[in-house]
Amino acid sequence: MTGKMQSNLNGLTRRKILIFGGLGFIGSNLAHRCLELGAQVLIYDSLDSHSGGNLFNVEDIKKDVQLHFHDILDFDRLVHHITNQDIIVNCAASTSHPFSMREPSIDLDVNSRGVVNILDAIKRFNKDAKFVHLGTSTQLGRLIYQPADENHPEFPTDIYSANKSVSEKYVLIYSRAYGIRATVLRLSNVLGPRATINSPEFTFNNYFVGLALQNKQIRVFGDGSQKRNVIYVEDAVEAIVQVCMEDCGNGETFFVAGDEHHSVSQIAEATVKYIGAGEVIHVPWPTERKAVDIGDAIISNRKFKDTFKLVPRYNLKSGLIKTGEYFKTCLDKYL
Numbered sequence: 195m196t197g198k199m200q201s202n203l204n205g206l207t208r209r210k211i212l213i214f215g216g217l218g219f220i221g222s223n224l225a226h227r228c229l230e231l232g233a234q235v236l237i238y239d240s241l242d243s244h245s246g247g248n249l250f251n252v253e254d255i256k257k258d259v260q261l262h263f264h265d266i267l268d269f270d271r272l273v274h275h276i277t278n279q280d281i282i283v284n285c286a287a288s289t290s291h292p293f294s295m296r297e298p299s300i301d302l303d304v305n306s307r308g309v310v311n312i313l314d315a316i317k318r319f320n321k322d323a324k325f326v327h328l329g330t331s332t333q334l335g336r337l338i339y340q341p342a343d344e345n346h347p348e349f350p351t352d353i354y355s356a357n358k359s360v361s362e363k364y365v366l367i368y369s370r371a372y373g374i375r376a377t378v379l380r381l382s383n384v385l386g387p388r389a390t391i392n393s394p395e396f397t398f399n400n401y402f403v404g405l406a407l408q409n410k411q412i413r414v415f416g417d418g419s420q421k422r423n424v425i426y427v428e429d430a431v432e433a434i435v436q437v438c439m440e441d442c443g444n445g446e447t448f449f450v451a452g453d454e455h456h457s458v459s460q461i462a463e464a465t466v467k468y469i470g471a472g473e474v475i476h477v478p479w480p481t482e483r484k485a486v487d488i489g490d491a492i493i494s495n496r497k498f499k500d501t502f503k504l505v506p507r508y509n510l511k512s513g514l515i516k517t518g519e520y521f522k523t524c525l526d527k528y529l
Contacts, residue, residue, distance in 0.1 A: 205439035207232035212279040214238050214266055214312065215245060215286030216259075219389040219400075220328065220381070220430065222251035224283060227431045229258055236260040238275055242304070244288045246390035250527040266308035272315040276323070281438045283326045284312055287358070290395040291332070291486065294354035305357035306364070313368040313376075324375045325365070326437050331382035331423070331449060331493050333359040341494035344380075344447050352486040362447060369445040377443040379434060382451035382493045385513050386427030387520035392529050399424055402462055403514070404528070406469035407521055415479045418459030421490045425452040426513035429506040436502050443501060451493040452506050461510065468514040 211228050215221040216237030225235050237259050241247045252259060264271040266286050276282060287305050288294065294301035309327065316323055333356075334342055335349035350356040362378045369376040383399055390396040391404030399422075405412050433450045437443055456464070462474045479487070499505055508516070521528060 205231075206435065208234065209280045210234045210236070210278065211281045211283065211438070212236045212238060212275060214282070214284045215247070217241060217247035217249060217251055218285055219246055219251075219386075220384060220427065221283070221285035222248075222388045223386065223427045223431050224285065224434055225252060225259060226255060227435055229255055231435065236262070236275060236279070238262050238264055238266075239286070240265040242288065244290050244293050244300070244395070245286065245304075246289055246396055248388070248390070248528065250524065251388045266311055267303060269311050269315065272311055273319050276312075276315045276320050279320060279323050281324045281326070282312070282316065283328075283434060283438065284309065285328055287328070289354070291352045291354045292395055292482070294357070295352055295482070295486070298353045301353050301357055305354065306361050309361040309364055313364055313374070316374055317368060317372045321372070321374060324438055325377070326434055327362065327365045327376065327378045329362045329378050329380040329447070330355065330358050331380050331451065331491060332488065333362065333380065334488070334491070336488045337491060340490060340492040342492065343494045344449060344497055351488055366445060366447070375441060375444045377437050377445075378447040379437060379450045380447060381430055382423045382425060382449065382491070384427050384430045385424050386517050389427070390528070391521065398458070399461055399465070402465040403469055403517055403521065406465050406472040407518070407525055408529070409471040412462045412466065412472055412474045413477045414459055414462050414474060415477060415483060418462065418476060419457050420487070421455045421457050421492050422461065423451040423455045423491070423493045424461065424510055424513070425450065425506060426508035426516070429508055433498065433502070433504060436504055440502065448498040448501065449493050449495050450498055451495045452509070453495065454509055455492045456510060464510055464514060468511055469518040
């Protein structure tokens with residue numbers, strides 16, 4: 195564990211928080227944290243199979259939250275639930291890069307049109323709410339300088355990343371044009387409990403965890419030398435919570451990333467070492483995956499740390515150890 199992260203822990207007491215995608219990886223961890231801080235939590239999720247939602251993610255808090263199974267494409271439903279919320283966080287997304295290439299229209303609906311629905315509902319019915327939208331570091335595509343910051347050009351290489359880039363711009367437009375208190379956080383390779391670990395369609399690092407827990411081979415494409423930042427989910431959630439309570443980031447975008455970067459091979463080897471089983475093998479790149487790979491993706495988190503005075507507490511080792519401890523107690527719920 196590294197560094198120290200502190201925030202105004204009383205800032206969410208009795209606040210009403212709506213989490214779109216609250217049954218997914220990030221959303222469910224956020225729901226747990228907000229409840230700890232005294233918030234009133236409403237979870238809104240369609241349980242779309244391409245978004246990683248899992249009812250077990252809220253098994254221990256389901257009596258403490260309001261849970262609604264709806265789609266962000268249903269504008270009338272959005273309006274009904276957005277009204278009177280103090281804070282709205284959009285964790286909802288179709289998150290699979292490969293699926294976005296196979297079904298671009300579905301990805302467009304969820305990751306772009308759904309975000310416009312949320313924004314328009316806020317503009318028309320709850321302009322006083324604070325809105326936090328989650329983006330992704332893959333919006334940038336192949337980097338032209340590293341570490342990449344928020345000023346880096348965006349040339350996404352897959353449909354998911356393109357739609358996340360577009361939806362971020364919608365958020366910033368609505369913030370500046372209509373005075374909505376909105377902030378975008380681009381997350382980079384989040385690791386941790388409640389992730390989808392049974393499919394390569396989602397984050398590679400959490401899929402590696404699932405393979406290691408089953409004593410299976412971790413297949414790394416090529417030499418696996420491409421570098422990535424990894425951030426443990428508690429650090430990512432603490433960043434979201436802090437932004438929910440601050441107004442200094444309205445109309446802006448921030449990277450939320452770990453301090454360290456590792457090659458994909460190093461992440462795989464560390465997963466085997468600290469999760470406790472499996473082996474790493476190298477295989478040729480599948481043609482369709484090589485076409486959208488972005489190479490090294492080293493991200494700077496300097497702007498976020500300077501603005502919100504928060505630093506990640508976990509490194510790759512400590513994050514993997516905590517992740518393994520969680521899944522070993524309930525692995526059957528995630529396979």
